[in-house]
Amino acid sequence: MDTRSIGMFDSGVGGLTVLKEVIEECAGEKVIYLGDTKSFPYGNKTKESIIQLCKNAIDFLIKKDVKAIIIACGTATSQALEEMQKCYNIPIIGIIDSTVEYIENKGYKNIGVMATRGTIRSNGWKNKIDKKIKNANVINKECPLLAPMAEEGWTENEIAKLVVAEYLKGLKNIQCLILGCTHYPLFKEVIEEQIGDSVDVINTGEILAKSLNKILKEKNITNNKQTTKEYEIYLTDMETNFINVASKLLKDDSIGDRIKLAEY
């Protein structure tokens, strides 16, 4: 048994979709979530900038004595995960590997990826898919407006529907669609409505949470002490809209009490 927390970070509210899945799936675990809101959005930054931001975030979480770190951000996973795994001894998990494994098991070959500009241009998803899955056909789509819209809380209105329709235009003849940015599960209903039942729309947080649970058990570092869902949130820049979206997503009215300023 290991009572230390699980650390998790993202550039904003997006990673909360992963937090939600992890606290539901990994019963007993405490999670410390860092939202690097000061640097939001990561999506259009260079690889070098993102590596530095990840180091800062991981150093902060390590000081909080976490036992594992989840990079709950598609951009940071695709641009910096390997570098981070080289720099640190602690287990660091991104949102890509477990999803690619899921796709491999399902036997999908025609794969759509919606993600930020940075993630798409890094080829993070495509490279991992090509390595694991023979004859995969990957269609990438940059969706730079979705993350800011999620931060705004516009995930189900007419504008959300129109923006999603615009982005789905190029994604034809696919078996599954990876929501390659952790903000995007907030648009899952709108996307599923438009793309239809034949496409498996993948929430990477859901897959990651299952995989994390397995890893914790294998390494024998689960925490069985906690009985209730427990988490703390740190932000690098206080953002009232973060609280609104987080409170809605996590169905937690007193979430404001769990949020502190992260200074580093």
Added chain:
Amino acid sequence: MDTRSIGMFDSGVGGLTVLKEVIEECAGEKVIYLGDTKSFPYGNKTKESIIQLCKNAIDFLIKKDVKAIIIACGTATSQALEEMQKCYNIPIIGIIDSTVEYIENKGYKNIGVMATRGTIRSNGWKNKIDKKIKNANVINKECPLLAPMAEEGWTENEIAKLVVAEYLKGLKNIQCLILGCTHYPLFKEVIEEQIGDSVDVINTGEILAKSLNKILKEKNITNNKQTTKEYEIYLTDMETNFINVASKLLKDDSIGDRIKLAEY
């Protein structure tokens, strides 16, 4: 005569609407433009973060030996202009004062302001208007999606029209509408189409350029040596979309040659 350049900065492509007006209005001046794309968007950052980013940008421009600095960003003007004017000896001009003076001269009392969350919450526009104009009635509207949409180049499509319509809903019975973020003149046509002829839609860059021209003449620091429109662009993070938007806005196909990386 003073052959030094004019320095100008913004968090992204927004300030280019000001650059465009300044190179048209201030014939003979050379402009050095800094786009702090690494930190885009400024709009939802705290005052403390913005002050630090402004100091970094101004230090960079001062090293380039500029004779005056324009803060071509609504958020930075409203959050940091006064602080910057205290810290530095060089003339520093924001986008608020000249526009408020224009409104005063026109005799407008019912004033709409569209701006980023940071600008609206700082009350930068409202405070300045209330100080200058008696019995002014200011209606503020936070528009956090417009700047990212402008960065994306979505300024005239169906989505732009719908988002603008959403933001204009609360702006009734006004005589003028301040485009309080330098990105917003990119939506000027769509806004004017929806709000009608009775409202004076104000491009702050246009007003600022006229005011700058006057200041340069008064201080006797104009540059008559240059005959063609001349400018250089520095970015803190290379962003290919910046080049697309800039090239379209400034009608300059070879703009890529003028762009360099700013390292600081």
